[in-house]
Amino acid sequence: MEKILQVKNLELSFNTQAGEVKAIRGVNFDLNKGETLAIVGESGSGKSVTTKSIMRLLPEQSAEFKNGEILFGGRDLTKLSDKEMQKIRGKEISMIFQDPMTSLNPTMPIGRQLTEPLLKHQKISKTEAKKVAIDLLRLVGMPKPELRMKQYPHQFSGGQRQRIVIAISLACNPKILIADEPTTALDVTIQAQILELMKDLQKKIDTSIIFITHDLGVVANVADRVAVMYGGKIVEIGTVDDVFYNPQHPYTWGLLSSMPSLDTEDAKLYAIPGTPPDLLDPPKGDAFALRSEYALKIDMEQNPPFFKVSETHSAATWLLHPDAPQVEPPLTVIERMKKFPGSRYYEGGAV
Amino acid sequence: MAKYIGKRLIYMVITLALIATFTFFLMKILPGSPVASADKLSPEQRAVVEARYGLDKPLPVQYFDYMFGLVQGDLGISINQFKGADVTDVILSRMGPSAQIGFQGMVLGTVLGILLGMIAALRQNTWVDYTSTFVAIVGISIPSFVFASLLQYWFGLKWDLFPVALWNDGFMSSVLPSVALAMFPLATAARFIRTEMIEVLGSDYITLAKAKGASGSEIAFKHAFRNALIPLITVLGPMAVAILTGSLVVEQIFAIPGIGEQFVKSIMVNDFAIIMGTTIFFSVFLIVIILLVDILYGVIDPRIRLSGGKN
Numbered sequence: 001m002e003k004i005l006q007v008k009n010l011e012l013s014f015n016t017q018a019g020e021v022k023a024i025r026g027v028n029f030d031l032n033k034g035e036t037l038a039i040v041g042e043s044g045s046g047k048s049v050t051t052k053s054i055m056r057l058l059p060e061q062s063a064e065f066k067n068g069e070i071l072f073g074g075r076d077l078t079k080l081s082d083k084e085m086q087k088i089r090g091k092e093i094s095m096i097f098q099d100p101m102t103s104l105n106p107t108m109p110i111g112r113q114l115t116e117p118l119l120k121h122q123k124i125s126k127t128e129a130k131k132v133a134i135d136l137l138r139l140v141g142m143p144k145p146e147l148r149m150k151q152y153p154h155q156f157s158g159g160q161r162q163r164i165v166i167a168i169s170l171a172c173n174p175k176i177l178i179a180d181e182p183t184t185a186l187d188v189t190i191q192a193q194i195l196e197l198m199k200d201l202q203k204k205i206d207t208s209i210i211f212i213t214h215d216l217g218v219v220a221n222v223a224d225r226v227a228v229m230y231g232g233k234i235v236e237i238g239t240v241d242d243v244f245y246n247p248q249h250p251y252t253w254g255l256l257s258s259m260p261s262l263d264t265e266d267a268k269l270y271a272i273p274g275t276p277p278d279l280l281d282p283p284k285g286d287a288f289a290l291r292s293e294y295a296l297k298i299d300m301e302q303n304p305p306f307f308k309v310s311e312t313h314s315a316a317t318w319l320l321h322p323d324a325p326q327v328e329p330p331l332t333v334i335e336r337m338k339k340f341p342g343s344r345y346y347e348g349g350a351v
Numbered sequence: 352m353a354k355y356i357g358k359r360l361i362y363m364v365i366t367l368a369l370i371a372t373f374t375f376f377l378m379k380i381l382p383g384s385p386v387a388s389a390d391k392l393s394p395e396q397r398a399v400v401e402a403r404y405g406l407d408k409p410l411p412v413q414y415f416d417y418m419f420g421l422v423q424g425d426l427g428i429s430i431n432q433f434k435g436a437d438v439t440d441v442i443l444s445r446m447g448p449s450a451q452i453g454f455q456g457m458v459l460g461t462v463l464g465i466l467l468g469m470i471a472a473l474r475q476n477t478w479v480d481y482t483s484t485f486v487a488i489v490g491i492s493i494p495s496f497v498f499a500s501l502l503q504y505w506f507g508l509k510w511d512l513f514p515v516a517l518w519n520d521g522f523m524s525s526v527l528p529s530v531a532l533a534m535f536p537l538a539t540a541a542r543f544i545r546t547e548m549i550e551v552l553g554s555d556y557i558t559l560a561k562a563k564g565a566s567g568s569e570i571a572f573k574h575a576f577r578n579a580l581i582p583l584i585t586v587l588g589p590m591a592v593a594i595l596t597g598s599l600v601v602e603q604i605f606a607i608p609g610i611g612e613q614f615v616k617s618i619m620v621n622d623f624a625i626i627m628g629t630t631i632f633f634s635v636f637l638i639v640i641i642l643l644v645d646i647l648y649g650v651i652d653p654r655i656r657l658s659g660g661k662n
Contacts, residue, residue, distance in 0.1 A: 090564035102555040152653040
């Protein structure tokens with residue numbers, strides 16, 4: 001499989017008045033061509049910062065790369081000048097944001113907002129750009145695109161606006177599309193439409209997607225692989241089946257247990273106890289140890305390395321060390337693992 | 352749009368009628384009369400003068416006479432300031448210099464203010480930003496007449512770059528008064544644009560524009576500027592008022608034969624017709640500015656397209 005993007009040992013801090021906030025503390029992942037990688041995690045886990053750092057959209061005054069590299073097309077994006085980045089943004093890598101209500105310029109007709117990246121990155125005339133823009137609107141399912149080109153964002157609904165943002169992001173057939181919680185601000189029926197649209201378009205233009213979300217239901221729907229982030233690090237990464245049916249990290253267990261489902265029998269919804277770590281002064285060992293009932297002594301002292309579970313799956317927890325004691329995951333997780341061939345609770349069948 | 356403007360025009364007429372009525376009766380409540388200062392007049396002579404200007408009639412009659420004239424565009428005749436001259440002619444002949452320094456001051460002030468505010472926002476928390484904030488504070492807190500005197504002293508007297516006063520050197524005469532008038536709009540515009548630009552530059556659609564590959568200047572001018580202008584339009588009205596009241600004083604200081612200077616004098620000599628006429632003239636000016644501001648809103652911000660028709 002061709003690796004289109006490699007993030008290697010990335011560390012990034014924000015310099016604030018209170019001190020250095022270590023927002024990303026050693027993130028490693030690869031993005032393969034044509035795949036969808038979901039990054040999940042709670043607020044403040046560093047998922048948005050990671051993707052914004054790939055696009056270099058963080059405020060230059062405060063955000064600082066401390067270590068590592070982001071390799072794309074043979075170049076390290078952390079070292080490019082702003083001019084060089086401008087040629088990559090919107091052309092090679094583009095982005096969709098969370099809130100379609102605020103991500104379009106309210107005083108510019110959407111036609112101009114659509115043609116802007118085209119005119120910027122491709123050598124085409126205004127009339128050609130307009131034609132492409134109309135085609136793009138049609139592609140994202142906008143009725144009467146010719147008429148709507150002259151309209152302003154407030155004349156569209158939330159779902160339509162997100163379609164427009166998607167059209168803008170796909171204008172130059174980017175190699176990577178970063179979607180930062182693109183469905184969070186939309187209601188559920190529109191969410192489903194937008195997800196379908198994205199899957200559909202991904203096939204058509206063969207782009208790789210990094211999909212940030214905290215909605216595990218969405219992950220199961222769109223992603224090929226999942227990276228679970230916690231406290232500025234990836235704690236578990238694998239295929240959707242790996243992470244959903246054979247999770248290894250106690251944080252992933254907590255996430256999956258707190259996912260409500262229709263057949264959950266006990267009335268009380270599970271929530272992970274405690275609060276996220278303070279990244280001004282991150283804990284020494286496993287950042288999740290303080291909130292985890294499975295924490296070992298070593299978790300408090302040493303950062304766990306990645307242990308391979310299978311070719312596609314690895315997790316950063318000392319529980320996977322050969323000398324670690326066997327622990328029983330939560331019941332809901334065991335139920336899931338029963339369906340996964342290769343897990344120690346496998347009872348036959350397939351996921 | 353046409354319907355909206357039509358409606359607004361009707362409101363404007365009503366507003367004007369109210370202003371004229373209020374001013375008329377306020378003037379009448381005030382002690383003194385245009386002929387009171389003329390001590391040398393005998394009672395008989397005074398009666399003759401009062402009869403000539405209709406001042407002997409009962410108040411309601413005087414009021415309706417005036418309003419009737421006003422509807423026909425007749426502002427009456429000057430009583431003692433320009434003895435017998437038509438008020439409309441007086442105002443028109445005086446309008447030129449006032450309009451020139453007012454317009455120059457407004458344009459200079461807003462353009463420089465917008466520039467200053469933009470630069471400050473784009474270079475937030477640097478010395479450029481602090482300088483701009485300082486200029487804004489100075490511009491708002493120092494009254495235009497103090498500033499005018501300082502300009503006269505330095506640029507007129509000390510360095511002899513511009514005439515100290517009087518309206519006899521064409522454009523050169525207009526420079527100092529225009530600058531004095533420009534200070535308030537400049538400071539106001541700089542403050543508003545800075546705050547708004549900083550806010551706009553932090554918004555999601557600017558991040559999206561960046562994500563599209565737009566450069567720094569494209570973001571500032573194509574995306575942020577228009578959105579940052581919206582709150583400034585709100586204060587254009589008050590700014591025009593500031594220019595007007597500023598010109599009352601500034602014209603005095605620079606001895607400019609404008610409306611402001613003539614207005615102040617007319618109050619001192621109690622020339623009823625001139626005071627009324629100038630008040631109405633200023634009111635019309637302001638009401639028109641406010642209407643233009645409201646129309647401008649819709650031009651700049653598509654979300655505020657005015658009522659009275661779709662889109």
